[in-house]
Amino acid sequence: MSDSFNMSMRKFLKQVGVTSQQEIESIVRNTDIAGQDKLHVRVELTAEGTDLKHVVTGDIDLTDAPE
DSSP, X not given: OOHHHHHHHHHHHHHHHHHHHHHHHHHHHHSOOTTOSEEEEXXXXXXXXXXXXXXXXXXXXXXXXXX
């Protein structure tokens, strides 16, 4: 793969990572999730004009989450 393709993909993935973290932090701060040990999360990646559908699920530990 070309360098420009790799750079473009990394830039997109960095944006996804940074903005996703910001949104998760915001929901943890601004939602009453007291008593929950974990936040179940799901990300779905699609690409227009293709049949790409990649799903990632996981749990985020909330034991030390800010209140």
